[in-house]
Amino acid sequence: MPLRFLLSMMFIVSFLQAQDAHTYLVRLSPEVDISHISKSGLKAKHAYKFNQDKNSFLASFLYVEVSDIHILKALKASGELLYWEKSRTQQLHFEPSDIYYSNQWHLEKIEASSAWDIAQGDSTFVLAVVDSGVDYMHDDLKDNLAYNYEDPVNGLDDDNDGYTDNYYGWDFGSNDHDPMIDGSNFLAHGSTICGVAAASTDNELGTSSPAFNCRYLPVKITSSSGSIVDTNAGILYGAQMGAKVINCSFGSFEFSQAEADIIQYVTDSMDVLVVASAGNEGLNTEVYPAALGNVIGVCALDENDQKIAISNYGANFDIAAPGASIYGPYVQNDYSYKSGTSVATAVVSGSAILLRSNFPNENVSQIRERLLNSTDDIYAVNSEYQDLLGIGRLNLLSALVYELSTFEFETLEHLGMDITPNPSLGIFNLTIRVREYGNYQLSVFDVLGKLYYREDFFADVSTVERSLKLDHINQGYYTVKIVGANFEKSSGIVVVK
Numbered sequence: 105m106p107l108r109f110l111l112s113m114m115f116i117v118s119f120l121q122a123q124d125a126h127t128y129l130v131r132l133s134p135e136v137d138i139s140h141i142s143k144s145g146l147k148a149k150h151a152y153k154f155n156q157d158k159n160s161f162l163a164s165f166l167y168v169e170v171s172d173i174h175i176l177k178a179l180k181a182s183g184e185l186l187y188w189e190k191s192r193t194q195q196l197h198f199e200p201s202d203i204y205y206s207n208q209w210h211l212e213k214i215e216a217s218s219a220w221d222i223a224q225g226d227s228t229f230v231l232a233v234v235d236s237g238v239d240y241m242h243d244d245l246k247d248n249l250a251y252n253y254e255d256p257v258n259g260l261d262d263d264n265d266g267y268t269d270n271y272y273g274w275d276f277g278s279n280d281h282d283p284m285i286d287g288s289n290f291l292a293h294g295s296t297i298c299g300v301a302a303a304s305t306d307n308e309l310g311t312s313s314p315a316f317n318c319r320y321l322p323v324k325i326t327s328s329s330g331s332i333v334d335t336n337a338g339i340l341y342g343a344q345m346g347a348k349v350i351n352c353s354f355g356s357f358e359f360s361q362a363e364a365d366i367i368q369y370v371t372d373s374m375d376v377l378v379v380a381s382a383g384n385e386g387l388n389t390e391v392y393p394a395a396l397g398n399v400i401g402v403c404a405l406d407e408n409d410q411k412i413a414i415s416n417y418g419a420n421f422d423i424a425a426p427g428a429s430i431y432g433p434y435v436q437n438d439y440s441y442k443s444g445t446s447v448a449t450a451v452v453s454g455s456a457i458l459l460r461s462n463f464p465n466e467n468v469s470q471i472r473e474r475l476l477n478s479t480d481d482i483y484a485v486n487s488e489y490q491d492l493l494g495i496g497r498l499n500l501l502s503a504l505v506y507e508l509s510t511f512e513f514e515t516l517e518h519l520g521m522d523i524t525p526n527p528s529l530g531i532f533n534l535t536i537r538v539r540e541y542g543n544y545q546l547s548v549f550d551v552l553g554k555l556y557y558r559e560d561f562f563a564d565v566s567t568v569e570r571s572l573k574l575d576h577i578n579q580g581y582y583t584v585k586i587v588g589a590n591f592e593k594s595s596g597i598v599v600v601k
């Protein structure tokens with residue numbers, strides 16, 4: 105009897121604790137790991153997956169259950185935590201509308217058809233859409249999904265990435281492999297966003313999209329009731345799957361340090377461009393992630409380039425785009441008109457992935473410059489919102505033909521590379537003079553063309569210094585080669601022992 109009594113008491117106690125405990129997202133200080141937190145008796149788990157090498161950035165985020173906030177305060181005071189956060193109110197930025205204009209006026213506004221004469225995109229370039237579910241069976245959506253052929257739906261994690269059967273994308277809202285919409289049509293927000301950004305184009309069916317041949321990756325972050333579950337995990341997943349642009353048609357009035365850290369990480373370390381919506385409350389405000397410095401925040405315009413009433417505005421948003429009565433795929437082979445900053449964001453992100461595929465050597469900051477510095481003026485018709493709707497209205501054609509700013513031209517004789525000392529025991533100092541900002545690759549080959557060393561670097565100044573450590577390779581003659589978008593230079597080096 106006492107045992108049964110004890111068990112039932114334990115059940116009640118643990119039940120009460122479970123009732124009181126809240127889950128917080130915390131970020132550990134660099135020298136602390138999860139075992140440290142678990143040892144102190146708290147229930148903790150890693151917030152984000154990292155399955156290959158231990159990634160210290162991703163490992164620093166935990167979900168911790170505590171019933172007393174003082175525990176977290178004490179951990180922060182002792183230096184073990186950098187910060188903790190409670191979940192915020194976040195919402196999808198989407199207003200259904202029944203205003204009827206002509207189909208897809210927005211594509212002519214951004215001069216998409218002329219842009220497609222120059223570029224139609226490449227199916228290896230992927231736009232991740234972090235949103236509600238998508239009806240990927242839709243005739244105008246099924247062919248442009250970035251299927252993961254490495255992991256067919258068979259109950260096994262064939263590609264060993266920690267996500268079993270992530271063939272169609274992933275569903276962080278229901279924690280399953282299937283990002284299909286959950287029932288009611290409101291939850292088809294993601295279908296519209298994927299379709300406006302990246303519906304199959306030139307397939308003699310339905311609608312067109314700026315992304316043309318580029319693909320979309322559905323990352324579902326809403327539960328079956330429509331509430332947002334974990335946008336950070338969705339953003340990380342998109343980046344880990346190789347997306348070069350991520351569409352975030354959602355936001356919160358509350359800043360989150362964890363969200364800012366994660367977006368900085370995917371931008372700086374993974375070269376991913378994040379595009380987000382300003383929100384639909386018609387306010388001069390800040391909305392996150394759109395208002396973050398490295399995110400392209402998008403306001404919405406009508407067909408006269410005037411701000412639509414519901415679009416938020418403010419000094420921290422970056423660009424405006426068509427967002428009134430945007431015609432695109434919906435559910436069950438249907439199409440619909442939608443308005444709001446969500447769809448305006450999809451117009452920008454679909455354009456951004458087309459640009460990335462056409463300029464594969466350009467990084468996030470260059471694509472950003474291309475998008476923002478090529479816009480059309482909107483302030484003649486929005487004088488009351490001067491500088492509060494971003495730099496101007498997206499023009500895809502202008503972005504495509506935009507000439508990136510270059511360094512001051514140096515004479516041709518000065519372009520190239522100096523290597524000292526040469527010969528050397530293995531340590532060479534390179535001074536490389538380039539003409540353009542951009543990504544470069546440095547390689548070292550032997551006389552038979554065998555590769556000994558390779559690194560990529562980004563030049564944001566015209567003179568780049570690199571140190572080459574080759575003391576592990578055999579004595580002999582090698583070629584150092586630097587390749588960039590409009591640059592190629594080779595020089596011989598001699599390694600002596």
Ligand SMILES: [Ca+2]
Pocket residue numbers: 255261262263264265266267268269270
């Ligand atoms: Ca998998």
Ligand SMILES: [Ca+2]
Pocket residue numbers: 255256257258259260261262268269270
């Ligand atoms: Ca599988």
Ligand SMILES: [Ca+2]
Pocket residue numbers: 275278280281282283284
């Ligand atoms: Ca699902």
Ligand SMILES: [Ca+2]
Pocket residue numbers: 244303304305306307308309310311312
């Ligand atoms: Ca189509």
